[in-house]
Amino acid sequence: MTMIRDNNWLLSSKGEKRGYIQPQLLHELWFHTGTSCNLRCPFCLEGSKPGDNxxxxxxxxxxxxxxxxxxxxxxxxxxxxxxxPFVNPHFISILDYALNFKPCLVLTNATEPLINQFARVIPLSDKPNALNFRISLDHPDPHKHDESRGKGNFQKALDTMGRLYREGFGVSIARLMLAGEDNVTVDKAYAPYFRTAGVPVDITIIKFPELHKPDSRPDVPEITESCMTTYLSTSQRDGFMCNYSKMIVKQKGKCGVYACTLVDDDGSYNLGRTLTVAMSERVMLKHHRCYSCFAYGASCSEGNCKESGEEGLISA
Ligand code: SF4
Structure with missing residues (x-):
């Protein structure tokens, strides 16, 4: 497939060469299971809600x-x-198949869609590869979490996390990062809840800043080729998700391979119909979320976050 893009893809608004990433090895493959969700969170960076397609x-x-x-x-x-993911009626079959080959990570709100299918989820602990769940717990304050996610959903997610852990699955959490916060203090405030749930107090906590809704156009600095080499080292550039991962997205009945988990609202980032083609495509850093990767050293990958020690983003 030949993707036709205008000069905007290659050049900044001032005509400078855009920064880019040339993907190397495919380390991690993400699947977007669909934007339908049982919840309707006002900050959702995917704009997900019940029945959304x-x-x-x-x-x-x-x-x-x-x-x-x-x-x-x-x-x-x-x-x-x-x-x-558990709203997608095909999801558990997909997970069951994927676990035959490699470890899997699932981002979930850990409420009814997962709880109601627990009897089908538990047997997945016998698969040949590990299954880990990253559960959304937005704030270490149940009231603040429930303001967006609905009354009682903090406790429900916490209970589900404990249950998954007791069944032998790995667990981590994703939370919102507020401007000017003290990261360490906020992370520590989760400890009493983790103890109550019976999970280790040092589980991974992935934080994400404001990433804005799909199709939004926030005013952020543009990243040029010279920014990428002046301000970042080779290993920092290698840490960009679009270097080592891709995401499968389905729209209008067709699947495409997108550059990463953060840019599914811009067709320029649909790099082709196969992974082989997509991995050969240079990724231009044109999307406003690319600035978050540049400025925060962001990654959705837990493995990468742990290895690099950098802050991580999430995508759901
Ligand atoms: S959002 Fe980040 S990972 Fe995605 S294409 Fe832009 S720089 Fe790469």
Missing amino acids: RLEFITLEDARTFIDEAVELGVEKFSFTGGE
Whole structure:
């Protein structure tokens, strides 16, 4: 597939060469399971809500092709985001298939869609690869969490996290990062809740800043080629998600391979129909969320966050 893009893709508004990433090895493959969600959070960076179909449900048939290709390319991990993945009626079959090959990570709000299917989830602990859940707990204050997610949902998510951990699954959390906050203090404030849930107090906490809604156009600095080499080292550039991961997205009945988990609202980032083609495509840093990666050293990948010690973003 030849993608036709205008000069905007290559040049900044001032005509300077845009910064870019040339992908290397496919380490992690993400699937967007669809933007339908049982909740309607005002800050959702995917704009997800009940019945939303901006991004459609992927099916097992859709996913199988990419899982098989990714395994051939040497992928080390599969990750799934939404929407709420457990709202997708095909999701558990997809997970069951993917777990035959590599460890999997699922981003979930840990409420009814997952709770109601627990009997189908528990047997996945017997699969040959590990299954980890990243649960959204926005603030270490149940009232603040419930203001956006609905009354009682902090406790529900916490209970589900404890139950998953007791069944042998790995758990971590994702939270909102507020401007000017003291990261360490906020992280520590979760400890009493983790103790109550019976999970280790040092589980991974992924933080994400304001990323703005899909199709928004916030005014952020543009990243030029010279910014990338002047301000970042080679290893920092290698840490960009678009270097080592891709995401499968379904729209209008067709799947495409997007550059990363953060840019599914701009068709320029649909890099092709196969992973092999997509991995050969240079990714220009034109999207406003690219600035977050540049400024915060962001990554959705837990493995990468741990290795680099940098702040991480999430995508659901
Ligand atoms: S948002 Fe980040 S990971 Fe995605 S294409 Fe831009 S720089 Fe790369």
